Structures are given as C-alpha cells and as structure tokens.
Amino acid sequence: xxxxxxxxxxxxxxxSLILGVLxxxxxxxxxxxxxxxxxxxxxxxxxxxxxxxxxxxxxKIDSSVNSIIMTMAPVLLSSVPxxxxxxxxxxxxxxxxMRKDFDLLLGQLSHLTDNSVIPARTPRCVSMDVSFESIRQxxxxxxxxxxxxxxxxxxxxxEIVISCTVEHRGVGRKAxxxxxxxxVSLVPGPFCRFSLFVPFTPWAYSYNSLGVKxxxxxxxxxxxxxxxxxxxxxxxxxxxGTASFATTGTANDRQDLQNRGWIFLGPxxxxxxxxxxxxxxxxxxxxxxxxxxxCLPPNIVSGKETVRPERIEDTVNFNIPVPPAVASFxxxxxxxxxxxxxxxxxxxxxxxxxxxxxxxxxxxxWNGLVLNPSIPWAQSDRWLCASSWLYPFGDRGNPSRxxxxxxxxxxxxxxxFVKSIPPNWKFNFQAIDAPQYNPASMxxxxxxxxxxxxxxxxxxxxANAGYTSYTRVMPCNLDVKPSAxxxxxxxxxxxxxxxxxxxxxxxxYPALDEGSPALGAFTNPFFVPNAAEMRAPSSGxxxxxxxxxxxxxxxxxxxxxxxxxxxNCYFSGNLLNFRFTSENLLGRVTHHLNLGxxxxxxxxxxQLKDFLFRPAVAADNAPSGPNWLVPKRSGIFYIKRxxxxxxxxxxxxxxxxxxxxxxxxxxxEMGDLEIPDRIESKKxxxxxxxxxxxxxxxxxxxxxxxxxxxxxxxxxxxGPGGGKGGGKLLSxxxxxxxxxxxxxxxxxxIWEMGLYQNSPERTTMTDFTDGGLIQFNPRxxxxxxxxxxxxTFIMEEKASQLIVTGAE
Amino acid sequence: xxxKQVAFMLQRRSGFSIVEVLVALAVISLxxxxxxxxxxxxxxxxxxxxxxxxxxxxxxxxxxxxERLSGKLGEILADARIRTGNPGLTLEDLLTDNGFTxxxxxxxxQPRAVPFQAQGIPLEVSLFVSSLHQHFTxxxxxxxxxxxxxxxxxxxxxxxxxxxxxxxxxxSSDAPDSHKAEFSVILKE
Numbered sequence: 001x002x003x004x005x006x007x008x009x010x011x012x013x014x015x016s017l018i019l020g021v022l023x024x025x026x027x028x029x030x031x032x033x034x035x036x037x038x039x040x041x042x043x044x045x046x047x048x049x050x051x052x053x054x055x056x057x058x059x060k061i062d063s064s065v066n067s068i069i070m071t072m073a074p075v076l077l078s079s080v081p082x083x084x085x086x087x088x089x090x091x092x093x094x095x096x097x098m099r100k101d102f103d104l105l106l107g108q109l110s111h112l113t114d115n116s117v118i119p120a121r122t123p124r125c126v127s128m129d130v131s132f133e134s135i136r137q138x139x140x141x142x143x144x145x146x147x148x149x150x151x152x153x154x155x156x157x158x159e160i161v162i163s164c165t166v167e168h169r170g171v172g173r174k175a176x177x178x179x180x181x182x183x184v185s186l187v188p189g190p191f192c193r194f195s196l197f198v199p200f201t202p203w204a205y206s207y208n209s210l211g212v213k214x215x216x217x218x219x220x221x222x223x224x225x226x227x228x229x230x231x232x233x234x235x236x237x238x239x240x241g242t243a244s245f246a247t248t249g250t251a252n253d254r255q256d257l258q259n260r261g262w263i264f265l266g267p268x269x270x271x272x273x274x275x276x277x278x279x280x281x282x283x284x285x286x287x288x289x290x291x292x293x294x295c296l297p298p299n300i301v302s303g304k305e306t307v308r309p310e311r312i313e314d315t316v317n318f319n320i321p322v323p324p325a326v327a328s329f330x331x332x333x334x335x336x337x338x339x340x341x342x343x344x345x346x347x348x349x350x351x352x353x354x355x356x357x358x359x360x361x362x363x364x365x366w367n368g369l370v371l372n373p374s375i376p377w378a379q380s381d382r383w384l385c386a387s388s389w390l391y392p393f394g395d396r397g398n399p400s401r402x403x404x405x406x407x408x409x410x411x412x413x414x415x416x417f418v419k420s421i422p423p424n425w426k427f428n429f430q431a432i433d434a435p436q437y438n439p440a441s442m443x444x445x446x447x448x449x450x451x452x453x454x455x456x457x458x459x460x461x462x463a464n465a466g467y468t469s470y471t472r473v474m475p476c477n478l479d480v481k482p483s484a485x486x487x488x489x490x491x492x493x494x495x496x497x498x499x500x501x502x503x504x505x506x507x508x509y510p511a512l513d514e515g516s517p518a519l520g521a522f523t524n525p526f527f528v529p530n531a532a533e534m535r536a537p538s539s540g541x542x543x544x545x546x547x548x549x550x551x552x553x554x555x556x557x558x559x560x561x562x563x564x565x566x567x568n569c570y571f572s573g574n575l576l577n578f579r580f581t582s583e584n585l586l587g588r589v590t591h592h593l594n595l596g597x598x599x600x601x602x603x604x605x606x607q608l609k610d611f612l613f614r615p616a617v618a619a620d621n622a623p624s625g626p627n628w629l630v631p632k633r634s635g636i637f638y639i640k641r642x643x644x645x646x647x648x649x650x651x652x653x654x655x656x657x658x659x660x661x662x663x664x665x666x667x668x669e670m671g672d673l674e675i676p677d678r679i680e681s682k683k684x685x686x687x688x689x690x691x692x693x694x695x696x697x698x699x700x701x702x703x704x705x706x707x708x709x710x711x712x713x714x715x716x717x718x719g720p721g722g723g724k725g726g727g728k729l730l731s732x733x734x735x736x737x738x739x740x741x742x743x744x745x746x747x748x749x750i751w752e753m754g755l756y757q758n759s760p761e762r763t764t765m766t767d768f769t770d771g772g773l774i775q776f777n778p779r780x781x782x783x784x785x786x787x788x789x790x791x792t793f794i795m796e797e798k799a800s801q802l803i804v805t806g807a808e
Numbered sequence: 809x810x811x812k813q814v815a816f817m818l819q820r821r822s823g824f825s826i827v828e829v830l831v832a833l834a835v836i837s838l839x840x841x842x843x844x845x846x847x848x849x850x851x852x853x854x855x856x857x858x859x860x861x862x863x864x865x866x867x868x869x870x871x872x873x874x875e876r877l878s879g880k881l882g883e884i885l886a887d888a889r890i891r892t893g894n895p896g897l898t899l900e901d902l903l904t905d906n907g908f909t910x911x912x913x914x915x916x917x918q919p920r921a922v923p924f925q926a927q928g929i930p931l932e933v934s935l936f937v938s939s940l941h942q943h944f945t946x947x948x949x950x951x952x953x954x955x956x957x958x959x960x961x962x963x964x965x966x967x968x969x970x971x972x973x974x975x976x977x978x979x980s981s982d983a984p985d986s987h988k989a990e991f992s993v994i995l996k997e
Binding site: 006008009011012013016019020023024026027030031033034036037038040041044045048049051052055056059060097098100101102104105106108109111112614615616617619632797798 | 828829831832835836839840843846847849850851853854856857858860861863864867868871872875876878879882883885886887890952954955956958959960961962964965967969971989990991992993994995996
C-alpha cells in the first residue's frame with residue numbers, strides 16, 4: 001500500500017514551480033520583446049532621420065546640380081566615361097560639409113535627447129557619401145551621323161547612390177537611396193547654332209515684301225502683290241547675339257564670333273538656281289531696323305566721319321554719273337539699297353523708289369527695271385524695289401554681326417564694298433568731317449584715309465590685318481549683276497559681315513576706323529565654315545555658301561574630321577537634312593508624359609500644366625505681377641498627345657506666363673503647340689540664363705503673344721514630299737491689331753517661313769506682317785565656350801531603391 | 809476485530825490530512841499571487857510593446873509619405889496660400905491644422921486618405937493612414953522651425969522638425985497619454 005502523505009503538497013509545489021518557470025519565461029520573453037520593440041522604435045527614429053538626410057542631400061544635389069556634380073565628379077559633365085563607377089567618399093569636402101550641416105539640424109531635435117549618457121546628446125549624423133554606378137554613354141558611337149543627329153558623346157546614364165548614417169541612442173541606421181541619372185545636353189540640335197534656320201524657301205524672292213523709304217523707315221503706301229495684295233508694316237529684325245554677352249572678361253573677336261548665331265535660309269525651290277535673293281533696304285532707322293551703312297546720313301552733325309562714295313562703273317545696269325556730279329547725292333547715301341519711296345522727290349516720283357530715280361541727264365538709276373510708259377509706273381515695277389522683310393544686321397543699339405550661310409544673294413551692297421577693277425582699289429573711303437567734304441578732292445585721295453584699316457591692297461605697305469582677314473573669307477566673286485535673272489553672281493552675307501566688328505552701344509555706328517585687326521591675327525583663316533568652298537561652290541555661283549556639305553566644329557581650329565576628332569565636330573552634313581525626330585532623342589528623354597488617356601484638349605492642357613509647372617513663390621524671384629508659373633523640374637520632356645491629335649487640330653497649350661528657373665526642353669510628339677504668353681528667364685550677360693526649347697515633331701508652333709519668348713522654337717517637320725506645308729511659326733490670332741509680330745530671344749528653326757509667289761499658303765510671313773525680333777541666345781550655340789553648361793545632370797524623380805539598414 | 813481496526817486505520821491513512829491541505833493551500837496562495845501578478849504585468853508589458861511596434865508602423869507610414877511629399881511642399885503651400893488668400897501660410901499651419909489633426913486622430917475601421925487642410929479648406933494632397941487602433945488616443949504632428957543660419961549648404965529655405973507623436977492607453981482607466989512614442993523627420997519648406 002502506498003502512502004499518499006505529502007503528495008498533494010508535492011504536486012502543488014511542482015505545479016507552482018512549473019507555473020513559475022512558465023510565467024518567468026513568459027515574462028522574460030515579454031521583456032525581450034519589449035526591449036526589441038523599444039530598440040525598433042529607436043532604430044526607426046534613427047532610420048527616419050537617416051532617410052531625411054539622404055533626402056536633403058538629394059534635394060541639394062538636385063537644386064544646384066551642376067555645381068555640385070562638377071565638384072564631386074566633374075568627369076560626368078565634361079567627358080566620355082572612362083570607368084563605370086565613381087565613388088565619392090564621406091571624407092570628400094562636399095559630403096563632409098553636408099554631414100556637418102545636417103548634424104547642425106539634428107542637434108536641435110531636443111525632444112530626442114538621450115539623457116542616459118553624460119553628456120546628454122541628440123541624434124548625430126555619422127557620415128554622408130555618394131557614388132555613381134553603372135555609368136554608360138548614351139551614344140557610344142562618335143561617328144558623324146551621331147553628331148548630325150545632335151547627340152553629344154558626353155551624355156551618359158547611370159545610377160547615383162546617396163547614403164547617410166545616423167546614430168541615435170547608440171543605434172545606428174544607414175539609409176541608402178538609388179536613383180537613375182542622366183547627363184543630357186539641353187541644346188536640342190545642331191541647328192541651334194542658328195538664330196534663324198529655315199531649310200525650305202518657296203521661291204527666290206520669298207522674303208522681299210517690305211516697302212522701305214530711302215531713310216530706312218517702312219513705306220506704308222507699298223502693297224506687296226504676292227501671293228495676294230497685303231501690307232507689311234515692319235521688318236523682322238534678327239540680332240545674332242547680344243550686345244554685351246561675352247564668355248570672358250576681355251574682348252576677343254574669335255569668341256565673339258562663336259557667341260553669334262547664324263542664319264540659314266535654304267535654297268529656293270526654283271530649280272534653275274536655288275538661290276535666295278535678299279534686297280537690303282536703304283537708309284538707317286534705329287527704330288525699325290539698321291542699315292549696313294558706311295556713310296552717314298547727310299544731316300549728321302559736324303565732326304562725324306563721312307566716307308567718299310564709290311565710283312560705280314557698271315554703266316550697263318546702273319546709269320550713275322561719275323564724280324563729281326554724283327557727289328551731290330552719293331555723299332548722303334541716296335543710293336544705298338532698295339527703297340520703294342523716296343521722300344526727297346516730289347510726288348508722284350517719290351513712289352518710284354530706286355527704279356524711278358532719274359538723273360538730270362534723263363537717265364534712270366536702274367534701267368534694268370521695266371518702267372510703265374504711263375507714269376506713275378506699275379505696281380509690278382515697284383515690287384522690284386521692295387526690300388527684304390528680314391533685317392539681319394542689327395542697329396545702332398544692337399550690333400549684329402551677321403553670319404549667314406546658304407544660297408543667299410544680297411542685292412546692291414556689293415556696289416559699295418567690293419570693287420576689283422584695276423589699277424586702283426576703289427574702296428578709298430575717306431574719313432573727314434562732313435562740312436569739309438569736297439568730292440572733287442577725293443578723286444586723288446589726298447585726304448587721310450581712316451577706313452584703310454579694312455580695304456587696302458595686299459601689297460600696300462600699309463596693308464593691315466583687316467584686309468588680310470577679308471581676303472581670307474571673301475569669295476572669288478566680286479561682280480554683281482542685279483539685272484540678271486536668275487541671279488548669277490553676288491555676295492554672300494557672311495562674307496560681307498563676318499569681318500566687321502561693330503562698336504559697343506553708345507559709340508558711333510559703325511566705327512569706320514575699325515577693321516578687324518584681331519581677326520587677322522589668327523592663324524586659322526576660316527572663321528566661316530567652308531570658306532574655301534565658297535570660292536568655287538558646286539552651285540556654280542561664287543559667293544554662295546554650300547549647304548550640302550557643311551561642318552560646324554566646337555573649336556574652329558580643331559580637327560574637322562569627325563572620324564579623327566569626334567569631340568570637335570558638332571555636325572557635318574547636309575543642312576537640308578537636319579531634322580528633329582524621335583531618332584535624335586535615343587536615350588536622351590528624361591521624362592515621358594503620356595496624354596493618351598485624356599479625352600479632351602482641356603484635360604491635356606491641364607495635365608501638361610500639372611506635370612511641368614507650379615505657381616511661382618517668392619523665392620523664385622519671378623517678375624512682378626500675378627500668375628507666374630515656374631518649371632517643376634529640369635529635363636527633356638517628351639509629350640505624347642491623345643489619339644486624334646494632328647496638325648491643324650486642337651492645339652496643346654502651354655499654361656500661361658512662365659518664368660524659367662531651370663533648363664527644359666519640351667517635345668510634342670503630334671500636333672501643334674501654342675505659346676499663349678510670355679516665357680522669361682533671368683538675364684545673365686544680356687542673355688537668358690536658362691535654356692528652354694519648345695519642339696513640335698509633327699506640327700506647327702502658334703504664338704499667342706507679342707511679349708518676349710525666351711526660348712528656342714523648333715518645328716522642322718517637312719511638308720508632304722519635302723515640299724510646302726511643313727513646320728511653321730504661326731500666330732494664334734493673326735487678325736489686324738492682334739498678334740502680328742514676334743519677339744523671340746533664343747532662336748527659331750522652322751521648315752518654312754517665306755511667302756509663296758502664287759499659293760495662298762498661310763506662312764510665318766503672312767501671319768507676322770508686323771515683323772518683330774529674333775535675338776539669338778548664345779548659350780544655345782554648340783560652338784560657344786558655354787556649351788558645356790548646357791549639359792545637365794538630371795536625377796530620376798523617385799528613388800528606384802530606398803533602403804534602411806543597420807549602420808556598419 | 810483487529811483486522812477491522814487495521815483496515816480502518818489503513819483507510820484513514822489513505823486520505824489527506826487537513827494540515828496537509830492547509831499547507832498546500834498556503835503554498836499555492838503564496839506562489840500564485842506573485843505569479844499572477846507577474847503574469848499580469850507581463851501581459852501589460854507585452855501589450856505596451858505591441859502598441860509601441862504599432863506606433864512605429866504608424867509613424868513609418870507617415871514619415872515615408874512626408875519624405876515623398878518633401879519635393880512638392882512648395883507647390884502644396886502655394887496652392888494653400890492661393891486657396892486661403894493667406895500668403896503667410898506655413899508648413900506648420902498645414903500640418904497642425906485643427907481639422908487635419910482631428911481627422912488624423914479619428915478612429916476608423918478602414919485605412920483612408922486624410923487631405924491636408926488649410927484654415928479648414930481641404931487641399932488636393934492627402935496622407936494615406938492606417939486605421940488607428942482603439943487604444944490609441946493621439947496621432948499628430950508638431951512642428952518647430954530649425955535654425956539653419958549656421959549651415960553652409962542648407963541656408964536657403966526653412967527647415968522644420970516635424971515631430972510625429974502617438975499616444976495610447978492600455979487600460980481604459982489609464983490617462984489618454986499614459987503611453988507615448990515620438991518620432992522626427994526634417995522637412996524643407
């Protein structure tokens with residue numbers, strides 16, 4: 001028999017012990033869980049702060065991206081990648097400074113102070129570091145096709161990894177953010193070297209539509225007959241640069257040239273010649289345009305230089321009497337270009353213009369014109385005196401060194417500036433005070449010659465750099481025959497204007513005693529691309545610049561063969577083939593906006609606004625006035641329109657007044673784009689600081705304002721079959737009194753611009769009959785020394801990876 | 809007779825003595841008291857850590873959204889200023905707006921979007937928040953502007969210490985803020 005004595009007690013004690021063990025175990029687990037939870041809480045605080053640090057560093061890089069990247073990894077913005085990874089350690093001054101700054105902020109989080117240690121301390125930033133990984137070139141090939149497509153070998157793609165380690169209450173956490181980045185050039189293409197790039201010209205006289213008085217003011221009585229009678233009230237002035245923009249503090253002709261834009265007017269569609277005829281206006285009027293004028297107006301105050309008129313010996317086409325009889329009008333520059341209205345003559349002869357100018361001998365100035373026997377003459381005759389709508393040579397306040405390439409002939413100027421008949425060099429301009437001028441005394445050249453700086457014969461002992469410069473760029477062609485149609489000879493603009501150095505604002509215009517001696521000092525004679533080819537062009541017309549084989553280089557003195565010096569060649573090829581297509585954008589687009597789901601134009605416009613812009617705040621320093629918008633981000637934005645969008649259909653519309661605080665390129669895939677209001681950037685060196693390009697790949701641009709647009713506008717899509725109907729700049733409200741003039745500070749590249757002879761096709765000229773202004777922003781020039789600044793480091797909006805780990 | 813007596817005695821010996829039972833009860837009561845106390849406190853501690861972990865997750869979802877919105881704060885503020893007509897509106901005004909704070913601390917069964925408010929006017933931007941456990945009594949932001957004058961690179965803009973606070977109670981008799989967890993993120997306005 002078994003005794004039960006003590007059994008219950010034993011069992012109780014046993015159960016109690018087991019309970020005790022279990023409960024203590026449970027308690028221990030709970031305590032551990034508690035500690036873990038608390039640890040997790042502390043870790044989470046540290047992790048959040050580490051994430052904050054990473055975010056602030058990323059934001060700092062994003063806000064002053066190029067300066068920081070140039071400090072940390074300059075190779076990203078300046079050359080092709082040589083390694084796939086660049087590590088910027090925490091000891092780098094940039095990272096260290098950021099760590100210190102962040103630490104200063106963390107030190108103020110008093111509610112997170114750890115009082116368990118002596119001294120008590122707040123969270124602290126242990127380190128910040130950055131690395132660039134998986135770096136690749138966007139366009140590895142450097143053959144000429146790549147350059148022609150506007151690709152830059154420096155452009156690249158990769159990942160930026162930003163890390164920040166924060167320690168809080170003894171717990172360290174490291175946040176690491178990965179973002180894709182791209183380095184892209186915000187210059188949209190090689191055509192951006194041009195102030196005006198127009199590959200398609202409907203006919204040779206497309207641009208000759210403006211009635212001009214002798215003094216250069218528009219002639220309101222003139223009605224242009226083609227394609228339908230219409231009046232042009234003002235010229236379109238083209239300033240190929242800014243007045244004071246310079247890449248360095250010292251004046252340098254070569255840099256100055258590189259900071260200038262160019263003009264390319266594609267060949268006319270008249271197959272016999274393909275040339276474009278520009279008639280330069282007569283006179284000088286600072287309000288409406290300039291005048292490439294060597295002699296000053298007759299009412300000039302005493303003390304200014306005047307020049308002796310040139311002897312014109314083309315008696316076949318120009319019946320100008322020889323001096324001294326001619327002096328009475330030549331000194332005043334009566335015959336200086338095309339004019340349709342001569343206020344110096346009594347009515348009705350005043351409206352005969354150059355063609356109607358009759359000498360006392362009874363001969364007309366220009367016998368080549370057909371005069372209607374029943375005076376006053378016919379409208380058709382007056383049209384032959386109409387001047388060019390394009391004024392490409394600036395004015396007194398805005399000197400514009402005109403650089404024009406392409407098959408462009410400028411009428412009449414040659415008569416003044418170039419004469420090659422031996423034995424005397426005919427450009428013996430004299431510099432004297434006006435009251436002292438006596439034409440008769442000029443024939444022997446007895447008076448001092450200031451302008452010899454420019455035009456002296458090469459073997460003259462006083463030969464100078466100015467003339468040498470001229471000989472380097474001048475074409476073989478030195479004879480003009482304006483009566484010949486189609487034109488067979490002439491002077492290309494670039495020859496006439498390249499070597500001229502205009503004086504700064506405030507001084508005389510032009511400075512007649514200045515040539516361009518600095519230009520002559522350069523060893524490389526070809527500041528004009530393909531200058532040698534101009535002397536014997538394939539077109540058979542000396543002086544016409546070729547456009548089918550042109551190279552434009554980053555540095556003029558560098559190698560011109562893309563296969564040998566790829567980094568020096570921005571493009572090489574046929575100017576007529578330069579397009580802006582999606583192929584040019586391979587890998588370069590940084591942001592896509594798909595409006596395909598939109599159901600209305602209003603919705604498209606709204607999404608465009610929300611995606612790209614935000615209201616300006618005080619820190620943006622926008623101009624005064626309400627409703628300014630600023631870009632949210634920098635980049636190349638590709639906008640895909642909703643289905644059904646097409647040229648001539650509903651237009652995508654920018655949201656309003658835009659103040660540029662960042663560089664951006666907006667590319668619209670389909671249809672037209674309307675610019676309803678001004679686009680403005682802060683000016684640095686008189687040029688807009690930020691690059692904005694507006695591109696339509698398959699449509700036209702519509703301007704809804706006469707205010708300044710600080711942007712480069714591109715609509716280069718050709719018309720059907722490469723003919724008419726391609727990209728244009730049109731007015732969104734072309735009715736009289738509305739938007740009939742443009743004001744662009746950047747540049748313009750459109751497929752076509754000029755008038756048709758017979759077709760009522762709506763063009764840029766028909767819409768902008770009040771002309772306006774195109775001013776080139778040298779920051780777009782791929783030859784400018786500022787071009788590298790157009791390369792921008794753009795980070796992906798969102799991190800592809802954001803992780804928080806324990807600190808090492 | 810003897811045998812009966814022995815059997816009786818044996819029967820008596822097979823039971824428990826009152827003393828034994830009393831001792832056992834005493835032992836049990838002595839042991840169970842602290843053990844139950846310990847169990848109870850462990851339970852409370854366990855609950856506390858559960859709520860602490862919950863607070864971490866609640867805070868984490870808010871912090872991540874604030875970080876994501878940090879690049880758009882200027883835009884949000886500009887919108888708020890236009891809607892309210894108050895050009896002096898700050899980030900503090902937005903995140904500590906009474907209506908917004910009330911919405912944040914409200915208990916709901918489902919996760920929901922809480923729009924920012926400016927002087928009672930809801931904005932287009934929201935924070936998505938998990939439903940707050942019934943024991944939580946507070947979910948709020950407190951902002952304090954940080955002094956960035958001594959920094960080199962962070963001089964521009966205003967920097968805010970955004971404190972995210974959660975309060976809860978384990979027992980209904982507890983004070984509403986008997987338990988608290990505080991987190992921080994730094995935002996640039």
